[in-house]
Every structure is written in C-alpha cells, then in structure tokens.
Amino acid sequence: xTKKRPQYFLYHILVGGFAVLLLYPVIWLFVxxxxxxxxxxxxxxxxxPNPFTLLNYAQGWEGFGGYGFGTFIKNTIVFxxxxxxxxxxxxxxxxxxxxRLKFVGRGFWFMIMLVTLMLPYExxxxxxxxxxxxxxxxxxxxxxxxxxxxxxxxxIFLLVQFIRTIPRELDEAATIDGxxxxxxxxxxxLPLIVPALATTAIFTFYWTWDNLLGPVLYLNSPEKYTVSxxxxxxxxxxxxxxxxxxxxxxxVTLVPVFVIFFIFQRYVVExxxxxxxxG
Amino acid sequence: xxxxxxSNLWGYLFIGPFIIGFLAFTITPMLASLYFSFTEYGxxxxxxxxxxxxYIKMFxxxxxxxNSLKVTIIYVFAGVPLRLAFALLVAMLLNVGSRxxxxxxxxxxxxSLIGGSVAVAIMWRNIFGDDGIVNIALKSMGIDSIRWFGExxxxxxxxxxxxxxxxxxxxxxxxAGLKSIPASFYEAASVDGANFIQKxxxxxxPMLSPVLLFNIIMQTISAFMxxxxxxxxxxxxxxxxxxxxxxxxxxxxxxxxxxNMGYASxxxxxxxxxxxxxxxxxxxxxxxxxxxESEGK
Numbered sequence: 001x002t003k004k005r006p007q008y009f010l011y012h013i014l015v016g017g018f019a020v021l022l023l024y025p026v027i028w029l030f031v032x033x034x035x036x037x038x039x040x041x042x043x044x045x046x047x048x049p050n051p052f053t054l055l056n057y058a059q060g061w062e063g064f065g066g067y068g069f070g071t072f073i074k075n076t077i078v079f080x081x082x083x084x085x086x087x088x089x090x091x092x093x094x095x096x097x098x099x100r101l102k103f104v105g106r107g108f109w110f111m112i113m114l115v116t117l118m119l120p121y122e123x124x125x126x127x128x129x130x131x132x133x134x135x136x137x138x139x140x141x142x143x144x145x146x147x148x149x150x151x152x153x154x155x156i157f158l159l160v161q162f163i164r165t166i167p168r169e170l171d172e173a174a175t176i177d178g179x180x181x182x183x184x185x186x187x188x189x190l191p192l193i194v195p196a197l198a199t200t201a202i203f204t205f206y207w208t209w210d211n212l213l214g215p216v217l218y219l220n221s222p223e224k225y226t227v228s229x230x231x232x233x234x235x236x237x238x239x240x241x242x243x244x245x246x247x248x249x250x251x252v253t254l255v256p257v258f259v260i261f262f263i264f265q266r267y268v269v270e271x272x273x274x275x276x277x278x279g
Numbered sequence: 280x281x282x283x284x285x286s287n288l289w290g291y292l293f294i295g296p297f298i299i300g301f302l303a304f305t306i307t308p309m310l311a312s313l314y315f316s317f318t319e320y321g322x323x324x325x326x327x328x329x330x331x332x333x334y335i336k337m338f339x340x341x342x343x344x345x346n347s348l349k350v351t352i353i354y355v356f357a358g359v360p361l362r363l364a365f366a367l368l369v370a371m372l373l374n375v376g377s378r379x380x381x382x383x384x385x386x387x388x389x390x391s392l393i394g395g396s397v398a399v400a401i402m403w404r405n406i407f408g409d410d411g412i413v414n415i416a417l418k419s420m421g422i423d424s425i426r427w428f429g430e431x432x433x434x435x436x437x438x439x440x441x442x443x444x445x446x447x448x449x450x451x452x453x454x455a456g457l458k459s460i461p462a463s464f465y466e467a468a469s470v471d472g473a474n475f476i477q478k479x480x481x482x483x484x485p486m487l488s489p490v491l492l493f494n495i496i497m498q499t500i501s502a503f504m505x506x507x508x509x510x511x512x513x514x515x516x517x518x519x520x521x522x523x524x525x526x527x528x529x530x531x532x533x534x535x536x537x538x539n540m541g542y543a544s545x546x547x548x549x550x551x552x553x554x555x556x557x558x559x560x561x562x563x564x565x566x567x568x569x570x571x572e573s574e575g576k
Binding site: 104 | 292293294303305311369372375377385388390397399401402412415496506535544551
C-alpha cells in the first residue's frame with residue numbers, strides 16, 4: 001500500500017492509540033497492584049505508584065484458609081497436566097479414526113460429534129453432578145479430568161481437519177512396508193500432526209487455567225482450590241483493605257497466560273484463524 | 280477375519296473413547312435431565328413426577344425467570360452484533376501492508392486471550408466502580424459519572440462492554456478471511472468507479488459471509504451460556520435488582536443454591552431449545568445472505 005507520510009502517521013496514531021485505550025484497564029490493574037491498597041482508588045487516575053510497594057504481592061501470596069497462593073498454583077498445574085494428557089491422547093486417537101479409517105457408521109458418529117460441539121453444558125450439568133457425587137468423586141479433580149480422556153469435540157474436529165491434509169500415499173507406503181493400523185497412527189501420522197497438537201495443548205491450557213464453573217461445582221475445600229477459584233474466594237471475602245492483594249494475585253494468574261501466548265503465538269493465531277477456536 | 284470386519288474393528292477401537300464418553304457424559308445425563316425437568320427434585324428427596332409444571336411455572340409464575348431471559352436476550356443481541364461489527368472494522372483497518380500490523384494484531388487480540396479469566400472480571404468490576412477509571416474518564420469529558428452497580432441497565436451494559444472488549448479472536452478470523460479476497464476484485468471495482476462503501480457491500484461482505492455465518496452461530500451460542508463475568512462481577516448475586524442475572528447464572532442458582540434440580544433441568548432444556556432454534560434460523564436464512572464462491576453466478 002503506497003501512502004503519503006501524513007496519512008501513514010495518522011493511521012498509526014489512530015490504530016496504535018486505540019490499542020493503548022483498549023489495553024489501558026490491564027495496564028491500570030498492573031500498576032495498581034504496586035500501589036498501597038488504601039491509595040488505589042484515591043489515585044486511580046494516575047499510572048505512577050507512589051509509594052511503590054510489593055506488599056500486596058506478599059499479602060496475596062499468603063493466600064487464605066491456611067493455604068498459600070503457591071498451593072493454588074500447584075493445584076492448577078496438576079489440573080492442567082491431567083487435562084493435557086487426556087485431550088492429547090484421546091483426541092489424537094479419535095481424530096485418526098475419523099480421518100483415516102473406513103468403518104460402518106463413521107458419518108453418523110462424526111455428525112453426532114459436531115452436534116455435541118454446540119450442546120450447552122447446562123443440559124448435562126446437573127445429572128453429571130449427581131452421577132459424580134454417587135461415585136464419591138466430589139471435592140476432587142476426577143469429575144473435571146476424567147471426561148477429558150474421552151475426547152473434546154473442538155479438538156477432535158481440529159485434528160481431523162489437519163490429518164486430512166496429509167497425503168494418503170504415506171499411509172499406503174507404510175502398509176506396504178508391513179505396518180499395521182496402529183503403527184501408521186503412531187509412526188506416520190502422529191509426528192506430522194504436532195503443530196495441531198500444539199494448538200490443542202495451548203487451548204487446553206487456557207480453558208483449564210480459566211475454568212471457574214467446574215471448580216465452583218466440584219471443589220469445596222481450600223487445599224484443593226485452583227487459581228480461578230482462589231480469586232473468586234478473595235472477591236467473596238473482599239474488604240476495603242485487601243484490594244491490593246487481590247489485584248496482585250490477579251496479575252500473578254495472568255502472567256502464565258501471557259508467557260504461553262508470546263512463546264507459542266504462531267499456533268494460537270493459526271488455531272483461531274483456521275478453526276474459529278475462541279481464545 | 281475378513282478385511283471388512285477388521286477395518287470396522289480398527290475404526291471402533293480408535294473412536295471408541297468418543298463413543299463411551301458420549302454415552303456416559305453426554306447422552307445419559309441429557310436423558311436424565313430431560314426426565315428431571317418433569318419432576319420436583321430437591322437435594323434430599325427422590326424426584327417426584329409433576330408433568331409440565333416446571334415449564335408452566337417458568338413462564339407464568341416466575342418473574343425472575345422472565346427477567347433473566349430478557350437480560351440474556353439483550354446481552355446476546357446487543358453484545359454479539361456489536362462485537363462482530365467491531366471485529367470487522369478493526370480487521371479492515373489492519374488489512375494493510377504495514378509492517379506494524381503484526382504488532383497491532385497481537386495487541387488487539389490480548390483482551391480476547393485473557394477475557395474469560397476471573398482476573399479480568401475482577402478488573403472490570405473495579406474499573407467500573409464509583410471511583411473507577413471509567414467514571415474518571417467520563418468526568419474529564421464533562422459527563423456525569425454513572426453508578427454502574429446501582430442501576431440494572433447500567434450493570435448489564437457493563438457486561439456487554441466486557442464482551443465487546445474481547446473482539447480479538449473474531450478479528451483474527453476476519454483478518455484471515457479478508458486476506459483471502461483477491462486484490463484483483465477491488466482493482467476491477469475501482470476501474471468501474473465503485474466507491475469505498477460499494478466495495479464493502481458488494482465485495483467484502485459477500486466474500487466474508489461464510490466466515491461471518493460461522494462466527495454468528497458460535498458466538499450466539501457461547502454468549503447465551505455466559506457465566507463467569509456475571510458470576511464474578513455481581514459476586515454471584517446477579518444484582519443489582521437481577522440486572523446481571525444471566526440465564527446460566529440463574530440456572531446455576533436454582534440448581535446449586537436453592538437446590539431446585541428439577542426446575543433447573545427444565546431451564547436447561549428451554550435453553551437448549553432456544554439455542555437450537557436460533558441456530559436453525561441463522562442456517563435457514565443463510566442462503567439469502569451467505570455467498571459461497573463455488574456456487575458460481
């Protein structure tokens with residue numbers, strides 16, 4: 001695009017300025033977390049913490065109920081690892097089946113899968129809760145992570161689309177070399193779908209890290225809380241004095257999300273642009 | 280073993296987890312919830328069959344339900360179109376050859392990235408506080424500050440703004456769509472003397488319509504199910520005066536605060552029906568406004 005200088009300048013003022021405006025609340029949250037709790041709303045218009053303090057971080061890190069914020073982070077990491085294992089294993093197997101194998105009823109099951117993609121969780125929420133409580137799984141991660149081992153329609157769909165772009169000649173060559181179906185999956189397809197698996201892993205991380213409804217339903221003792229649940233409890237106990245600590249821990253929970261995004265930006269952007277995954 | 284039997288066996292071996300999961304975690308709970316929706320079912324007693332009573336009560340005796348439906352409809356039908364319009368506008372602004380676009384794209388995407396988190400809901404709650412930066416900005420422009428938590432409509436708009444703020448992922452999808460429109464289309468239109476607005480309505484919008492359809496459907500469904508921001512921003516109450524009592528939040532409260540499991544199940548089925556009808560309408564009308572290139576002219 002050929003542009004005259006003033007126009008070019010104006011474009012950047014407009015687009016860049018708007019970006020700053022959009023991100024201003026996040027910047028404000030970040031800066032406020034370094035202000036003294038009592039000052040946050042008195043000096044809300046200023047972006048310079050004066051005096052600068054790390055006290056909010058120290059206080060927030062102490063957590064509540066006798067459990068430090070470190071415990072909540074550890075719990076969330078365990079939650080994320082189980083979800084990753086579940087989604088990566090199950091979705092790659094299922095997607096290979098749909099994309100490569102011929103069997104009676106394939107079209108039917110594929111359609112069922114696409115329909116479940118649009119199913120509101122609310123429709124299964126209450127009976128699931130009853131089933132899991134009958135199984136004695138309440139106040140544990142099991143109700144949240146066990147279903148992950150049976151696939152997630154979004155990621156299955158993403159992987160199916162990806163596998164379909166891999167030439168079938170590769171499978172045929174492997175068959176001639178004597179590979180069975182599982183070996184084709186494991187040795188031929190799996191190494192080639194790593195980018196799509198990366199997208200699956202990243203979005204599994206985001207959704208698990210942010211998941212609030214699941215922990216609200218199933219976790220009820222502080223020692224098992226995830227970070228989103230812990231922040232929710234911070235808010236419920238909100239008093240005038242601990243805004244700062246709450247802001248500080250909010251920032252702490254956002255940092256991993258930003259870090260993962262900046263490392264794996266390419267997969268995130270591609271995942272969204274090609275499948276419409278919601279970030 | 281015949282090769283057909285073998286290939287069926289392999290197929291079901293691979294998709295087996297999906298089928299088991301579907302039976303155990305989707306279809307069984309769905310049928311159970313359909314049954315519960317026709318019962319009175321508290322926490323401690325067995326479900327008692329009451330026919331359509333829950334459904335009738337919802338629309339005749341429960342003003343909070345009607346209100347939550349109204350609030351959700353405003354949230355969806357104001358939030359989704361505004362968010363998509365915003366996403367399209369910004370995508371078009373960014374669809375230029377500038378080197379800085381990669382950076383802008385990242386910056387505009389960030390709100391979407393973190394938007395679903397509790398941290399952002401807490402942030403939103405505080406910037407809209409009485410002494411928050413939104414009111415400071417309004418005052419500096421000479422507008423009276425608004426008590427966002429004092430008035431149901433203002434509180435609902437606070438939620439809608441949060442949803443619009445997260446236009447980034449739709450913007451990325453639109454940007455990918457815009458890049459796939461051949462530049463020659465616009466050049467030909469310029470030669471014919473088309474202006475900017477004509478180009479937008481005759482080229483951009485039709486070429487983008489399949490992507491638009493997909494986005495409208497998915498975002499309408501997910502907007503209908505919004506839970507976290509309403510739950511956090513109102514501290515689980517749906518207040519003020521039920522102004523932010525979105526459908527999901529009211530359903531959650533009926534099920535897990537008041538333990539009306541039967542009633543909550545009935546609410547879930549009405550929600551499913553609404554989502555299905557909306558999706559159906561969008562699909563059926565799509566042939567009038569969605570343009571697929573392969574159709575030819």
